[in-house]
Amino acid sequence: MKLLLTSGGITNPSIQAALVDLLGKPVAEAHALLVPTAQWGHPMCGPAGVHRSIAVDPQQHFSGLGWASLGVLELTALPTIAAERWEPWLREADVLLVDGGDATYLCHWMRESGLAELLPTLPDKVWVGMSAGSMVLTPRIGPEFVHWAQPDDDAGLGVVDFSIFPHLNYFPDNNPEAAARWAAALGNPSYAIDEQTAIKVVDGVAEVVSEGEWTRFEGWRRGSPEL
Secondary structure, three states: OEEEEEOOOOOOHHHHHHHHHHHOOOHHHOEEEEEOHHHHHOOOOOHHHHHHHHOOOOOOOOHHHOOOEEEEOOHHHHHHOOHHHHHHHHHHOOEEEEOOOOHHHHHHHHHHHOHHHHHHHOOOOEEEEEOHHHHOOOOEOOHHHOOOOOOOOOEOOOOOOOEEEOOOOOOOOOOHHHHHHHHHOOOOOEEEEOOOEEEEEEOOEEEEEEOOOEEEEOOOOOOOOOO
16 A cells, blocks of 8 residues: 555645645545544544544545545444445545544454455555554554553554654644653654654655654664664
8 A cells, every 4th residue: 555644634735745646646536435433442532523524624634635535434334244345445445544543443443344454455545544544554553542441552553664653742742752752662663743744655665744843763662772
């Protein structure tokens, strides 16, 4: 897959240009599926938040970009229906818009639904993540961002080899000092990104696209030399 991993969505012209480059066509000609599943696992999210994600509002930096078509793919429903029904919906879409919430909950349902297993078979699909929708593809999420009670660890799917600290300086607790502590405990490379930053990944090569603030941390742990 081609990835555009964001904190706050398509929030500026640089990120939008990166999206168009990945799509290979204008947004207005691209067909999108929105995945809101992560919201159900986060205690601060609920039906109103899911509705805002789906609502086609020009100020919405995800669903409101003027897609040729926009559908909803709810992962918790997929195990109850035949794959022969939903896999064509997925394959016919140009882009998956994967919303935020709790990344470990999203990770669980990506595995349960079969979507995680399908990802390697979708090399031309574009994945646009927002917050947890980006973090789920990383090797570790960090316990600071785990709000779902069920998981035993903070593992993501490991599609990329770096972790993501989202919403840098957007919330009081998401400050540079907290990002540095989070990164020091992971043991793999990581990025702290704000709402004006995205990470574009093509063929495993990551490129930061930003009109804001970001920091890259190398993979290390406290008491160990920096790698």
